Amino acid sequence: MDTGAALISRLSMELGADAVLTAASDVDGFIEDFRGRYKADALCVAQPATTQQVSFVVRACAESGTPVLPQGGNTSLCGGAVPAAEGARPVIVSLARMRRIRNIDVANGSIEVEAGCVLKTVQDAAAQVQRLYPVSLGAEGSCQIGGTISTNAGGTGVLRYGNTRENVLGLEVVLPDGSIWNGLRGLRKDNTGIDLKQVFIGAEGVLGIVTAATLKLHPLPTHRSVAWFAPVDPAAALRILGMFQAGCGSSLSAYELMNARQLELVIKNVRDRRDPLSAAHAWHVLVELSDIRDAAGLDEALLRTLEQATQEDLVEDAVLATSDMQRHALWEIRHSVTEANKKEGVGFTTDCAVPVSAVPAFIERATRAVHAVEPGMDIVIVGHMGDGNVHFIPMFSFDEWKTRPDAATQGAALRHCVNEVAYELGGTFSAEHGIGQTGLPEMAHYKSDVELTLMRAIKRALDPKNLMNPGRLIP
Structure with a gap:
């Protein structure tokens, strides 16, 4: 019996045969990321039900020299939870049965x-x-x-x-x-x-x-007040954010920005999504206040701030949610962007963060940088403006992706030029998505030798055999 077969047999005896998947039809959903960008083989998928079973799986893999790939819901945007094309086939450890x-x-x-x-x-x-x-x-x-x-x-x-x-x-x-x-x-x-x-x-x-x-x-907030409005531009959105911070304090819980192209893709590709405003606008913001105080007070604060912004010619149009159903509908637009973009084409998603004060400059300079490399490139923008995290997404249509032999390399170059703008403004290339496989070249480029040395020292100390999710995070 070869090493792989012996390990599978050992895991099956401990976890139960139904908890160790080897058939291609069973394993397929675990070895490809949800956007279809990464796919490679695994030795098997182990589904332990307890911490002690996880311990057994990891120990058995360590004794056989088999890589271990932990996997949650497999929603990573950077290929961090699926096998890599290079290297030995890992045991994917799915935690799906541990849900107590x-x-x-x-x-x-x-x-x-x-x-x-x-x-x-x-x-x-x-x-x-x-x-x-x-x-x-x-x-x-x-x-x-x-x-x-x-x-x-x-x-x-x-x-x-x-x-x-x-x-x-x-x-x-x-x-x-x-x-x-x-x-x-x-x-x-x-x-x-x-x-x-x-x-x-x-x-x-x-x-x-x-x-x-x-x-x-x-x-738990007992009241929420939500509005969708069209700022004149990102600079106006930044000024309005300051107004909300000054006038609403800690009740300001979300401030989400998107461009017209992002809203258009959501409406086009996701069922029952509609433009909240009656006319087209270049920029959109979803803002939410939440608190345990009375709803009327939140609504008043929201309306007062938007009225001030309108008087200062910072807002083109706005709508306030007047029911939980309307509030939910506005949030559904924001939460539908990943689904919408996946259906539209191949986006080279960036995950940049810059100081909040630099968000308008980042958007302007990144747009110029991308169009200097690829004139007329479709650009989708959605971000958490309140914390400076902007997903600036150069996007190829599916036809371009299939027919252009340089699409992959050009896309990576476009992503890098956006990241360069972020770093020039004191930012980073990864704010919330992580590194996975996609971000390894950028880690090697942007992280200092001291930082990489420290990370590698910690990795060697805890995982000297380099069996835990190898080829991720650390170049």
């Missing part, structure tokens, strides 16, 4: 969940006890908590609540040798040395597998 909510401590404002829990399930469980888990993104109905932690996911609530890193209190992690670190503390303050959980948040599975987490909960 272990405990909710309302008084402590915390919830302990297993890594396979879908993000929306955690949000709903928190809401049932009048609490909020604030990490929110378009894939929240399918992405898993372990994946959001391993990529330090951002989303639409970062402006008020921070990204995933700010909302994790403790972790349980299976290390590359199979040992288990239990750091599931629900403490806000623990000054006993290096904060080890931070080593694994955003590490994309290259240092271990997150199997459970203690997450921070917040008071």
Whole structure:
């Protein structure tokens, strides 16, 4: 029996035959990313149901020298959760069976969940006890908590609540040798040395597998006020953001920007999506206030700020949601952008972040840079303007992608020139999507030798055999 077959047999005996997938029809959905950009073979897919089973799988792989690829909901935009074309076939460790909510401590404002829990399930469980888990993104109905932690996911609530890193209190992690670190503390303050959980948040599975987490909960907003408006341009949107911050304070929970092309693609490609405004506009913003105070007060603050912006000729048109149904419809537009773009063509998505004050300059200069390389290039823009994260997306049509022999290399060059603009403005090329496979050349280009040396030292210390998600994150 060869090494691979022996490992599969060993895993099947421990986990059960139904928990180790080898048939092509069963494995196929795990070895290709959801946009169809990456696909390669795996030895098998293991689906452990407990932390102890995860430990067994990792230990068995370590003993046989087999790479381990942790996988959550497989919603990565950078090829971080599927096999690479090069290297030995990995065992994909799917956490989908580990979906228990272990405990909710309302008084402590915390919830302990297993890594396979879908993000929306955690949000709903928190809401049932009048609490909020604030990490929110378009894939929240399918992405898993372990994946959001391993990529330090951002989303639409970062402006008020921070990204995933700010909302994790403790972790349980299976290390590359199979040992288990239990750091599931629900403490806000623990000054006993290096904060080890931070080593694994955003590490994309290259240092271990997150199997459970203690997450921070917040008071559940009882009222929300939402508007969709058309700013004159991104500079006007920035000024209006300042007005909302000054006039609404901590109740400002989201401030999302998109260009006309992005809205057009959502309306074209996603059923039941409509333009909220009566006429076409070049730029759009979705703004939300939320709080536990009365709805009338929020509505008044929202309306007052928009009226001020209109008087200063910063807003062309606006509409306020007057019901939960309308509020939901406006948010559905924002959460439909990934689906819409996937159906339209091949976008070279960037994940840049710049200082909030530099967002208008970034958009203007990145547009010029792309059109200097590819005149007339279709550009889709959507971003979390409130935290400076802009997804600037040069996009090829499917026909261009199929017929142009230089499409892939040109797309990568376009993405790089956008990233260059971000760095010139004091920004970064990855704000919330992670590195995966796509970002490795940019990591090698932008990260200093000191930073890469430190990352590699941590990797060698924890995973000397380089078996945990190799070929990701660290060039």
